[in-house]
Amino acid sequence: METGITHLVLRREGQLAAMLPKVKAWGYDGMEVLLEDDGDITFESTAADLDGVRALFDQHGLKMYGMCPSTSQRGSLVSGSEADREVFHRCCRTASAACRHLGIDTILIIPGGVTADVPYDVCYQRSVEGLKSLRPICDEYGVNLAVEYVWNNAFLSPLEMRAALDAVNHPQIGFYMDTGNMMAFGYAEHWIRILGPHIKKVHTKNFRRRPHWSWPSLLSEGDADWPAIMAALREIGYDGPLTSEMSGTAEDHTANAAFTKALYA
Numbered sequence: 001m002e003t004g005i006t007h008l009v010l011r012r013e014g015q016l017a018a019m020l021p022k023v024k025a026w027g028y029d030g031m032e033v034l035l036e037d038d039g040d041i042t043f044e045s046t047a048a049d050l051d052g053v054r055a056l057f058d059q060h061g062l063k064m065y066g067m068c069p070s071t072s073q074r075g076s077l078v079s080g081s082e083a084d085r086e087v088f089h090r091c092c093r094t095a096s097a098a099c100r101h102l103g104i105d106t107i108l109i110i111p112g113g114v115t116a117d118v119p120y121d122v123c124y125q126r127s128v129e130g131l132k133s134l135r136p137i138c139d140e141y142g143v144n145l146a147v148e149y150v151w152n153n154a155f156l157s158p159l160e161m162r163a164a165l166d167a168v169n170h171p172q173i174g175f176y177m178d179t180g181n182m183m184a185f186g187y188a189e190h191w192i193r194i195l196g197p198h199i200k201k202v203h204t205k206n207f208r209r210r211p212h213w214s215w216p217s218l219l220s221e222g223d224a225d226w227p228a229i230m231a232a233l234r235e236i237g238y239d240g241p242l243t244s245e246m247s248g249t250a251e252d253h254t255a256n257a258a259f260t261k262a263l264y265a
Contacts, residue, residue, distance in 0.1 A: 001264040002029040003257055004065045004243035006203065016040045016053060020060045026250065027257035030063030032201075032243050033104070034070045035095050043073065043094050050101045065241045066146075066176075066201050067099050068108040077130025078112030078123045078154075085130065092134055096141035106144040106200045108176045113152025123154050124164065131168045138172035146176035146200040156185065158194040165198045174198040178245065179229055180205030184213060189225060192232035199238055203245040204260055217252055218244065219259040230263050 005028050013019040016033075023031055033053070035041050040053055057064055075087030088111075095107045111127040114120050127147075134145055147161070155161045165174060175198040179188040184207065192199065206222035208214045216222045242263065244256050 001239055002063070002065075002241045003260045004028055004030040004032060004063070004241045005253065005257070006032040006068065006243055006245050007034045008032075008068060008070065009245060009247045016056050020056055020062055022250065022253075024060045024062060026253040027261070028062070028244075028253075030057075030065045030241060032066040032068055032108075033064055033102075034068055035091070035098065037071050037073070041067075041098055043071075045098060047101060050098055054102055063241075064102055064104045065243055066106040066108060067095050067102075067104050069095050074110075076112035077133075078118055078126040080118065080122075080126070084112075085133075088130070089133070089137070092137050092145060093141075096137055096143045096145075099143045100141045104143070106146050106176070108148050108201070109145050110148060110150055110152070111154075113150075113154045115153075120154070124160065127154065128164050128167050131164070131173055132170075134173060135168075135170045138170060142172070144172045144174060144200045146174050148176040148178055148203075149181050150178075151181065158182075158186070158191040161191075162194055162198065165195075174200040176201050176203065178203040178205055179224055180207040180215060180245075183207035183223055184209065187225070187228075189228040189232040192229065192236060192238075196236045199236065201240055202233070202238065202242050204242045204256075205245045215246070217248060218246055218256045226263055 069091050074091050076084040077088050111130055114123045149155050175195045177199045182191055206216050206218050206224045208216050208222045242260050246256050
């Protein structure tokens, strides 16, 4: 396993040219990059632009572990709007093309969530049908599309997430595991064992349930049971990167990188 950090928590560090030397100095092996409205990788990025991104990573000896669309043009598979669905497809297709050029194998996706206007059962069915509609994109670009559970009132159970991905039935449409996101209601190690081969990538995040919900650093006294989490990852044969999604100072990032490396030492 290798250790990464997501660009999501590093936006105040500026563009990649300023950020990557810090990521290297903190002790990470690579980074999850963003598809943004305005940044190093956008909907308008050319092949030359992407070559420049790859050259920056090569210059600093860092890898690209995944891509997360963080854009106003993300769309939805569950809203019931055909326009939203088309935007979602365009986002996935653009991200997939960029990932194939950059050598990235996985894109984090969020189909959409339950709202007052989208009941739970409707959201579930639209998610399954919407994910099935993405299979041609995976076939064309050879990139994984991995759904993350993100507190949007959908897929509250790992059994439902597994059933949905089983129904989609495509080897490149899977799950993006986040060790902190389900800990308010469950246990990360349970999700890992239940989702098993569906897991494409892993975000590391801590969580504290009491006295109130909070996200402490990876090495503080949160409720993440790291030995159990690592045992579960080894059981399912996961050997991909562990990518930190923890905000903090340079000292925090350095400590989180060292902590993560020690988990799989």
